[in-house]
Each structure stands twice: as C-alpha cells, then as structure tokens.
Amino acid sequence: MAKSKPRVKVPKKAKAGEVITIKTLISHTMESGQRKGKDGKPIPRKIINTFTCEFNGQKVFETNLEPAISANPYFEFNMKVPESGTFVFTWVDDDGSVYTKEEEISVE
C-alpha cells in the first residue's frame, strides 16, 4: 500500500485568543473489514483508529475513528490559541504505525 501522507493546514499567524480553524487530511484506504476480496473472503480491517492534536504538549482535540469514516480521513476543527507554539498531529494505524506531523504558529 502506498505510504500514508499526512497533510495539515494551520494559519501561520494568529492573534492571542483567536479561534483558528485547522484542517487535516491523511491518505489512507480505511479498509472497513466489511468488503470481500475477489476470493470471496473478507478483506481484514485496516483503518486509522485514533487522531490527536496537541499544542505545546497539551491535548487539544482527539478522535476515535470507526470503519464508517471515509478513505483519506479528513478532519476540520477549531482551536483557541493562547500563545506561539508547535502543534503535533498524530494518526495511529490499526497495524501499529504512527504518522505524525508538526506545524508552528506565531501569536502576535
């Protein structure tokens, strides 16, 4: 399978206390475990099961995903930025792989 590539959109700058919108996307087949292959056997489930967003080590947003989430899981959510810092986005795969991406923001 193609390697999962995370993509994140975070504003570069914000005012203190401003509510910003964060958009994330990761390429992943999100195999639901419901489909059957050509041999008639079910294709085993393989999905991203957890997504988290941390800011300066503090958790901001977390999602537990089920197979009902579409391929290439997309999330849009908000955050109130108190200060400049670093976002760490983490996706956890069923097979144990972890994909991360970091993004900086500067607060004026």
Next chain:
Amino acid sequence: MELTRREALLVAAGGAVAVMAGAIGLPAFAAEGEAQKLIDEFTGGATPESGKISLSAPEIAENGNTVPVGFEIDSPMTADDHIETVMLLAPANPRPGVATFHFTALSGKAAASTRMRLAKTQDLVAVAKTSKGAFYMDTKPVKVTIGGCGG
C-alpha cells in the same frame, strides 16, 4: 410427491425471499438496537436534551462512500464548562459507531467536520456530553443513493 415445474419455481422464489429477509432485514434492525445501546452506554441512561447541538449533512448523498458531515454545539468552552465528548452514529450502517470526538477547553469552539460512509438512507445521530454532565442530542436524515460500505 412430484413437483411440476411451476410449483418448483414457486417454492424456490419463496425460499429466496425468506433468505433475503433473514440476511438483509434482520441485521439492520439489530444494528439500530445497537445504536440505542451505544447511546445508553454513553449517557449512562440519562435522556439527552435536544437543541444546543446542530448536526449538518447533505439532504441527499449521491455517493455513500464520502458524505461530508459536521456539527456545532453552543457552549462557552471554558475550563469548567465545555463540551467533552461527541459521539456520532449511523444507526443503519453495519456497525453504527462512526467516530467519537474529544474536545478540551483549548478547542475554543465545539465544532468539527469530517467525511463518512453511509450504507443506506437513515437518520444520523450526534450525542454530546458536557463537562458538567449534561447531554445534548441531534438527528439528521440523509438520503443515500449509492451505499458505501462494500460487501
């Protein structure tokens, strides 16, 4: 007893209908019961209030493989009064759970959107839990033209 061709066909058709009812009809009802069970587990038996939360999804989804869905909840999102968890359900999917979202006071606004799979036309359900232990719920009907769960 010997079957005529006509009788044999009738028996076969009757059997097929019975098999289809068993394979398609019953598990769907079971899944809806499962969704109610998930809601009860989530709220601990409390009855969620309507209002405050608004769930958004298209009225008609042409392709059940990617249906954009989002929600927004009216909450101050302060350290002692914020939305903690939101559970999204699709009761008529083979497995009703869709996703569980966890928010913190840092979130600023209790809103999120994603894209999901829908097996068939149904009412989506979102249940939210506040840090004070109150529950809000909203449902939204979505018509699905082509289901998106494979199989």
